[in-house]
Amino acid sequence: MKHVQIAFCPIILALTVGVYAQQLSSPNDQAFVAKVSQGGRYEVEASKLAIQKAVAQDVKDIASSEVHDHELVNAELKRISIAKHVSIAPDLNAEFQGKLAQLKALNGSSFDAAYMSEMATIHDKDEKLFAQEANDGGSVDFKNFAAATDRIVKRHIGALHGLDH
Template sequence: MRVLTPLCLAAGMALFSPGAAVLAAEDAATQPHAAAAQLVDADFAADTAAGGVAEIEMARLAKEKSTNEAVTAFADQMIADHGAANAQLKQVAAKLGWALPTDMGPQHRETYANLKKLSGDRFEAAYRLAMVSDHSKTVAAFEQQAEYGKTPELKAFAETLLPKLQHHLEMAQALPGGD
């Protein structure tokens, strides 16, 4: 079995994240470990930004489609909290010289499109499922970043937001539409 060097790992990761590839290109030849770590952190930041936009857009949709007070209150909370988190992340990224996506990305667009087709109890059940799934993945990513992140500002961002995201997951699990 062959072992990939950090330089190969950074190059391979760059293929899957073209926006982050620029970040690692300059340092990869001289500091492969640092470049690979920065690339992973930049990908976390990009995924977090896209996820935050998705949470806000899906929450706006929930406010339009749901008449359930618990769902609309949750949606209001998502708009406020993810809006603030995205603003904070944007400041961190600017300090690091990273550009962040401003849209939700393909997998979230598909979920959004599917939610948009639904109404009533079916919408609320699907929205709940999407929020539980998204927040489960987000909590796991933030736990990883808080534990293993190499960029101090991004690690601190993850540590600070993790309790709020864990609370979001609990709130999502309590939404109507579950078993």
């Protein structure tokens, strides 16, 4: 009988941990983290590249702001994700690696235009994701994070659309 009890202990422990983890994050939260963590990491990497390669000073200025703001946002997302037991992929996925490679291949005003276009596109998508999570997220922590970050994304959209590149 002791063998049967011992055999059930790992199963009960696994079920308990699984239920606990589910209470910490919803499927919506997990999908949100998967999407915005990739986008945030890409924005930082592309913007670091823009600081080096951009020709126009206003593009470099936007890139500096992007790096600063998104490194802070990414760190907060990571902090909440750890607390809620939501994993974040350690590297950029193939889609964003490809986009970064395309930017690396460009120079001069072609780089500036492509970078600004990329940032406008991703911020427009991000704004929708953050607004949706702020309204429909499962965890109060992720909802609050999304609402606060949505304001930052909207500010970035204003800056990006305010330039003629």
